[in-house]
Every structure is written in structure tokens, then in C-alpha cells.
Amino acid sequence: MDPGSVIAAPSLSLSGSPDYPLPVAANSNIHAIIGTDEGRVKEEALRLHRELTGGNDDGFTHETIDGTADNSDGAFEICKRVVEALNTLPFFGGEKVVWLKSASFLVDDVTGRSERTLSGVESLKECLEAGLGNGVTFLLSATGIDKRRAFWKWLQKNASVKSYDKIDTTRDGWEEEVAALVEGRARDLGLSFEDDALELFVIQAGEATRQIGAELEKLDLFLGKERRTVELADVRRMVPMTRAGIVFEIGKALQTGDAARALELIDRQLEAGENAIGLMRASIIPTVRNLFMARVVAETGVPTGNYKAFAGALDRLPEIQRAWLPQKKAGGVNAYPLFLSMGAARAFRIEGLRKVMESALKADKALVTTALDHRLVLHRLVAEISSAAKRR
Structure with a gap:
């Protein structure tokens, strides 16, 4: 693919929605790789730099300028160096790539809002607007940029731009x-x-x-x-165990009826100072709720062998049957946790899960309002969940 043409967006965006290629000028020699996913931005910028230089950077033909600025004066000097590099033709002729690498001063912070910084960025924009010499290519990489500024808006219209943002883990799904x-x-x-x-x-x-x-x-x-x-x-x-991983493992043990494993993990967390109410609400209650919902959904006859078919079938259910299911903020049923619970849910009867949900409610109330031993409360609830599965 011609590096000067539009870079096609990946099929899955790291920000939770598809990446769409922004309009760019034909045969653009200006590239920008932006996003909050630092690792992906650095990886893609390095890949593109190697593509543009043919992997031959001898230190004379091309220039890489570190964009990390400690203050506004540093940001101004970086912009000045980039402009000088863009206006200097290669010593031996041929093509030249100028890479402003990991620019830190384009975000909306104290340094980024400084008049000195804005002056430097404006001079860089004016240099790019004036047009680059034949064979000169500019590459910008940054993990953040203020999208209200004129520089970003100019890049959108005149550069080949790709954005890589972290997936928002606060969103369902x-x-x-x-x-x-x-x-x-x-x-x-x-x-x-x-x-x-x-x-x-x-x-x-x-x-x-x-x-x-x-x-x-x-x-x-x-x-x-x-x-x-x-x-x-x-x-x-x-893979190193994290708190989220332990929470997941407790839930998985409950789903599979492995009471010994669940109790071991719960005891380990309590001994480490973890809050029993936190474990209850982060792991046990969501696990029980998902099992109950998955078991009810299974009664509707939705296909469970393929995730896409499962999710599509849930969204096509009558409103009265899906309104109580977990919903995504963007709309539609949050099918993923239910799909993951379908196999384990078959080991339970709906009546048993309903009783387990009532027991979880009582246990949660006991943790909050009574002086009962927290470890004992959680152990008793785990035993009830495991027993409900065995009675199936």
C-alpha cells in the first residue's frame, strides 16, 4: 500500500467503536497517529516509520525528534526543531522523514495551554500549511491531543490520521x-x-x-x-493475579460448583484485608444474578452455541422479555456476561437460583447491618450456592 494514501481503519476500535478513516488529501505526506492507548500508538507509529523509511534510517537522511516537553519553553523549542528539520532537505538528496515522536504538549494541560506552547504549535501548523518540499514526509505520534484546537482540526482535513484509544472498561460489554x-x-x-x-x-x-x-x-x-x-x-x-482476576475466579468457582476453590480464594482475600462486602457485591451477587438471568433466557430457546447469534436473538426478544436484562449504555442487551454464564446455568433449576438470590440478599444485609462474622456469612452462602447446583 502506498504510504501516502489513506490508511484504512481497523475493524475494531480500541475506544469501543469502529475506527473510521478521516478525510485526507490525496497522496498526503503528513501522518498523525493519536490515541490514549500508549502501547498501540507507539507500535503503529514505529511500524509506519519503518514503512516510510524503508527500514533504512542511518541517522543522516531522516530525523526523529523527541516530543517530550517538561514545560512550555521546551515545547516551543521542539516545534522550532521540527520546523527546521522540515525545511532542511536531505544532505544526500532523496526522501526524508521527520518524526515528531511522542509529543506530550498537545493536550489540554498547563503546558499545552501556555501561550508559548501555542505559539510553537502554530508555527508548526503554518509550516505544514505552506507545503513540504518534494520527498519530505512528516509523522506525528502522540497519546493525547486537544481536539478543540486549530492544529487538530487542520490535521483532520489535511493529514492521514489514525486514532487508537483504550477500551473504556467502565462501559458494559x-x-x-x-x-x-x-x-x-x-x-x-x-x-x-x-x-x-x-x-x-x-x-x-x-x-x-x-x-x-x-x-x-x-x-x-x-x-x-x-x-x-x-x-x-x-x-x-x-499471568499475574490481580484483584479483578481473583473476583473473576471466585465467580467461576461458584458457577462450576467448586466450593472449595471459592472458599480458598475468599479466605485468602479476607486475610489480605479485603472487604467482605466488596467481595459480595463485586463477585458473588453478579455471579448469582447472571446465572439466574441466563437460566431464564435459556427457557426462551435462544441459540447458545454462537455468541453473535445469541446476542442477536436477545435483541429480537419482545420488549417485555428483555427489558429486565442488563442493558448497554449505548442501547441493546449486554449479552456477553449472560453468554458466559449459559453453560454453568444449566446445572441449576430456576427455583434453586431464585432461592440463592434471596440468600445472597439476606447475606448482604447481614454483612451491612449485623455483627455476624463476615467469613462465616460468606462461607454459608457459598455452601448454599454449591448445594443448589448439586441438587440439579
């Missing part, structure tokens, strides 16, 4: 987006995940692509060439 990202990167390494292993990996590694990449590389090395499928035990062994 973020796990689904991260799972798609993980599976894509795993395929590049020739890896595949068992379902349970993928669920835990998503929770443990989080949404940052740099962390995801590092953990996948560890798994790749650990598995070697003989085995290419990541199992749950591999994730537990190789």
Missing part, C-alpha cells in the same frame, strides 16, 4: 471488545484460547494493548512449538 482484540493478537502468534482461559486472560491482562502483548508473548514462549492452545491452567500460571 468491554470484556467482549478486549476478547476480540486478544484473539486477533493471539492468531498472529499462532495461538488459540480455550473459552475459560480467554475469560480469565481478559480480566487479568486488562485493556492496555502493551500489557496484552507482553502477556501473550509470555504464553507463546511458555507453550513452545508443540502446544498452541492456551488452557485455563496456563493463564493461572503465567
